Amino acid sequence: MTRKIFLLIAGRTSKQGCGISEGKHTAGYRAETQTLQVSQEDMAELGLSDGQRVRVSRVPSGSEPSPGEVLPGGLDRSCQVPVVALPVETAKGGELPPGVVFIAYGDVSCRLMDSDTHGSGMPTSKGIEILVETLPEPETGEFGSTAASGVG
Amino acid sequence: MNPTATKTTISDAICTFCGCVCDDIELTVEQNRITEAKNACVLGKAWFLNHHDSERPVCTIEGRPATLEEGIDRAARILAEARYPILYGLSDTTCEAQRKAVAIADWIGGTIDTTTSVCHGPSGMAFQSVGEVTATLGEVRHRADLVIYWGGNPAESHPRHFTKYTLMPKGLFVPRGRKDRTCVVVDVRRTKSAKAADIFLQVRPCKDFEALWTLRALVKGLSLDAGEVESETGVPLAAWQDLADRMKRARFGALFFGMGLTMTRGKHLNSEALLALARDLNDFTRFVCKPVRGHGNVTGADNVLSWRTGYPFGVNFSRGYPRFNPGEYTATDVLARREADAALIIAADPMANLCQAAREHLASIPSIALDPHETPTTRQATVAFAPATYGISAPGTVYRMDDVPLPLRPAIPSSRPGDYEILCRLEDRVRPLVAGRTGT
Numbered sequence: 001m002t003r004k005i006f007l008l009i010a011g012r013t014s015k016q017g018c019g020i021s022e023g024k025h026t027a028g029y030r031a032e033t034q035t036l037q038v039s040q041e042d043m044a045e046l047g048l049s050d051g052q053r054v055r056v057s058r059v060p061s062g063s064e065p066s067p068g069e070v071l072p073g074g075l076d077r078s079c080q081v082p083v084v085a086l087p088v089e090t091a092k093g094g095e096l097p098p099g100v101v102f103i104a105y106g107d108v109s110c111r112l113m114d115s116d117t118h119g120s121g122m123p124t125s126k127g128i129e130i131l132v133e134t135l136p137e138p139e140t141g142e143f144g145s146t147a148a149s150g151v152g
Numbered sequence: 153m154n155p156t157a158t159k160t161t162i163s164d165a166i167c168t169f170c171g172c173v174c175d176d177i178e179l180t181v182e183q184n185r186i187t188e189a190k191n192a193c194v195l196g197k198a199w200f201l202n203h204h205d206s207e208r209p210v211c212t213i214e215g216r217p218a219t220l221e222e223g224i225d226r227a228a229r230i231l232a233e234a235r236y237p238i239l240y241g242l243s244d245t246t247c248e249a250q251r252k253a254v255a256i257a258d259w260i261g262g263t264i265d266t267t268t269s270v271c272h273g274p275s276g277m278a279f280q281s282v283g284e285v286t287a288t289l290g291e292v293r294h295r296a297d298l299v300i301y302w303g304g305n306p307a308e309s310h311p312r313h314f315t316k317y318t319l320m321p322k323g324l325f326v327p328r329g330r331k332d333r334t335c336v337v338v339d340v341r342r343t344k345s346a347k348a349a350d351i352f353l354q355v356r357p358c359k360d361f362e363a364l365w366t367l368r369a370l371v372k373g374l375s376l377d378a379g380e381v382e383s384e385t386g387v388p389l390a391a392w393q394d395l396a397d398r399m400k401r402a403r404f405g406a407l408f409f410g411m412g413l414t415m416t417r418g419k420h421l422n423s424e425a426l427l428a429l430a431r432d433l434n435d436f437t438r439f440v441c442k443p444v445r446g447h448g449n450v451t452g453a454d455n456v457l458s459w460r461t462g463y464p465f466g467v468n469f470s471r472g473y474p475r476f477n478p479g480e481y482t483a484t485d486v487l488a489r490r491e492a493d494a495a496l497i498i499a500a501d502p503m504a505n506l507c508q509a510a511r512e513h514l515a516s517i518p519s520i521a522l523d524p525h526e527t528p529t530t531r532q533a534t535v536a537f538a539p540a541t542y543g544i545s546a547p548g549t550v551y552r553m554d555d556v557p558l559p560l561r562p563a564i565p566s567s568r569p570g571d572y573e574i575l576c577r578l579e580d581r582v583r584p585l586v587a588g589r590t591g592t
Contacts, residue, residue, distance in 0.1 A: 007357045009340065011411075012309040012446075018198035021169070024504060024527065095342050100357055102341065107504060115509040118419065120277065121269035121466055121482025123507050126415040127358045 001134055002046050005059060006101045008128040010109035024106075033106025036088045036132075039096040043088070046134055050089045057083040058112050059129040084108055085135065101132065158182060162563045167192055168244070168448030168543035169199035171553035172310050172317070179563045186544070186563060193311035200544070203564075206524055208538040210568055220537075220569070224577045227496070227520040227535045231578075232585035234494035234518075236470070237262040240483045241500025242456075243271075243447035245522075245571040246548025246560070250449075250456040252575035253498055259579065259586050261470045263492070266453040267500050268465040269482040271411065272443045274420035275427075276454065276464045277478055281420075282427040287406070287440040288554045289316075294323035295438075298402035300336045300395075302426060303360060303412020304444050307344035313444065314348060318406065325404070334402075336395060338363070339412060353395065356386035361418045363387065364425035370396035371432050405430075405439040411446075445553035448543065452551035487513045495519040498571060499542070503528035522571050539571050546570030 019029025036056065038048065048054070086108060096102055103109050112130060113123045165177040167189075179200060180188035189200040211223035218226075231237050239257045242250050243266055257264035268276060292299070299318045306313040314320055319330055326332035337349035338360075346352040355363045363385040369376055370393055378389040385392070399405055407430050413422035423443075430441035445451050454464040461467045463476035479485055483502065486492050487510035494517055503511050504527060514532075521533035530536040540546040545566035551557050569577075 009357070010415075011305065011341075014194055014308045014311070017169075017195045017309065021195075021198040021202045023202075023525075024501075093342065093347075097340070097354065097357075100340060105505070110505060110511070111508050113507040115484060115488035115507045117479050117482065117484055119479035120419045121265070121273045121478040121484060122414060122419055123270070123484055124415065124417055124419075125270075126412060127417055 001136060003131060003133045004042070004046060005129060005131055006042070006099060008056075008109075008112060008130045009100060009102050009126045010105050010112075010128075011102065011126070013104045016104035016106065029106075033104045034086050034108050035103070036086055037091040037096060037102040038088050038132075039098050039100065040090050040094070041098040042096075042101070043090050045098075046132070048088050048134065051087050053085050053087050053135050055083060055085050055133040055135055056108075056112065057131050057133075058114065059131055084111055101130070160563075162561060165561050165563055166543055166550070166558055167196040167199060168550055168560070169195050170310050170448060171445030171451060172312050173448060173550055173552040173558055174312055174316060175558055176316075181563055184564055195311060203541060203544050205545070205564070205566055205568070206526075206538045208526060208536075210538055212536045214534060218535075220574075220577075223535050223537060224574070224581050227578055228581035228585055230494050230518045230520060230534060231256070231260050231262070231496060232582055232589060234260070234262070234492075236486075236492055237494040237496065238483060238486050238492040239264040239496045239498065240502060241267060241498040242453040243267040243450035244499040244542065245449060246542050246546065246550060247449065247452045247456050247557070248548045249498065249542075249571035249575055250453050251460060252572060252579055253496075254457060254460040256496070256575065256579050256582055257467070258469050258474075259582050261472065262496075263466075263468045263470070263481050263486055264457070264461075265467070265481065265483040265486070266450065266457065266465045267447060267505075268450055268454055269478065270484060270505065271446050271450060272414055272423075273465055273478060273482065274414040275409075275423040275443045277420040278423035278427050282424050282431065284427060284442075285430045285434060285440050286442060286554075288556055289318070289442075289552070290554075290556075292404075292406045292440070293317050293321045295325045295404040296323075296406040297326055297332055298334050298336070298398060298405040300338065300399075300405070300407045301345060301349075301444075302338045302364075302407060302409045303340075303416070303422075304408060304410020305339070305341075305343040305345045306408070306410075306444060307348060309410070309446070310444055313408075318408070319348065334398065336398075351395070353387050353391055356384070358417050359385050360413055360416060360422050361425050363392070364422070364429055366392050367396055367399075368425070368429050368432055371400060371429065371436070399433055399439065400436040402437055402439070405433060405437065407439065407441040408444050409441070410444050414443075442554060449550040451553050451555060452549070452557070455551050455555065455557075484510050487511075493517055497521045497523075497529050497533070498575070499523060501527040501529045503532060522574060537574050538568065539574055540566035540568040542570065546572070548572060
């Protein structure tokens with residue numbers, strides 16, 4: 001298993017925006033909001049291929065972000081719930097720099113947000129420090145192998 | 153318009169999906185369904201073409217169909233009996249409904265917050281400390297020769313922002329349209345919007361504040377250490393200097409910013425830095441700055457709350473007068489801290505969009521939800537109303553993201569009441585209950 005800390009950015013995509021009108025229950029909306037986009041370089045470094053599932057958890061706040069940090073053995077930075085498992089896909093067109101992953105706004109991005117708004121009313125939902133762990137065997141979640149599921 | 157006619161065309165209809173509020177949509181209606189939406193973008197087409205009058209009962213109580221009157225009565229009792237109720241949402245409904253929601257919050261001594269708090273709320277805080285050098289999108293369309301997008305991806309979130317307002321149109325002072333304008337995109341990601349730009353600057357994640365302060369220093373003519381600037385921002389000093397020079401040379405510059413600033417560490421300080429940069433540039437030329445707003449009438453929610461309470465979001469009436477304090481009276485905080493004991497959710501889906509702690513608490517308290525669509529929020533609501541959809545079936549007023557109010561032109565009549573009618577009835581029912589509670 002390989003572990004690496006990333007900065008997660010959640011955002012709007014065309015498919016996610018259309019999915020709001022088409023229905024949040026639709027397969028297209030769920031797939032769009034439950035897939036983690038990873039840069040080509042990071043896919044190669046972690047030995048990932050499109051559709052493979054990873055485990056994602058939020059790193060507790062209070063420490064300086066350190067994207068790119070690879071944790072080779074046992075965890076030396078404890079992670080907290082929520083933990084989700086979801087498939088990855090390579091970000092198109094070199095959209096993401098190494099160390100940054102992206103997910104469309106939705107249930108998964110909200111699960112990974114902390115509730116602390118730092119006195120602003122706004123929880124940090126872009127630049128969330130997360131731990132991504134590769135999974136040795138494909139896990140079939142509640143919604144099948146192409147969707148996110150809680151594993152924590 | 154005859155709803156039974158086989159084919160009807162509605163011109164100049166308004167799309168309320170996003171803050172662009174495009175008012176040049178031509179809708180074709182056949183058998184009470186919208187079959188064509190000319191001029192609409194991909195998001196607008198999805199909004200119009202997927203519309204159908206809900207098959208849900210107009211009201212449910214604990215999941216069972218109920219009459220509107222029963223629902224109003226139950227909802228009013230929940231709100232009147234609560235000790236710390238919260239009203240939340242309001243960004244996808246009319247200004248008239250928003251006004252009624254403020255009145256209800258006032259009567260019950262509740263907290264009222266809008267989706268602004270998880271959108272451009274930090275920018276609202278920044279407006280209060282720095283101010284906003286502003287303009288309408290029409291002014292940008294006719295004058296702007298330098299257009300900068302910072303921390304936003306309008307190509308996917310507001311597809312017609314480029315084509316209707318900022319880049320492509322031929323304007324009075326930019327007669328050749330795109331050829332007369334320079335577009336700069338600053339972002340962490342090389343998004344689809346970056347492909348539309350003449351210049352793309354890729355900043356390091358969470359370093360927007362540092363980048364903006366660099367630009368402010370360069371605009372003021374200060375010299376900076378090149379190595380330090382590049383290591384902090386990820387962009388060479390020469391590129392920032394080039395941008396600063398372009399900004400000062402522009403005849404009319406426009407800065408548009410997205411949630412890449414407000415949702416990132418720094419939040420209101422990031423927005424403040426950008427607004428201050430625009431203010432600084434007015435020592436040299438005309439420069440304006442506007443947030444790119446998400447929901448169809450989130451700008452209306454800011455306006456209505458401001459002229460009703462003095463504050464744009466996160467307002468508390470528990471002492472009998474409005475108080476504003478982001479972080480205290482904002483929905484995420486009130487719910488995640490488990491303070492609210494009842495909720496009225498209007499035209500929003502916090503069960504899908506708020507953080508987990510807030511969602512868990514919302515699911516544990518009595519709630520009322522108004523939404524034309526079935527959502528995770530309506531599914532867990534004690535009382536759920538399915539009103540007519542604003543803009544498509546319900547009339548009213550909405551504000552475009554540049555604070556221009558527009559009257560809606562509904563295309564399809566509906567037998568359902570709109571949010572406004574439901575909230576009027578709810579206010580009428582709440583008032584005597586609250587009077588009985590306080591003995592006034």
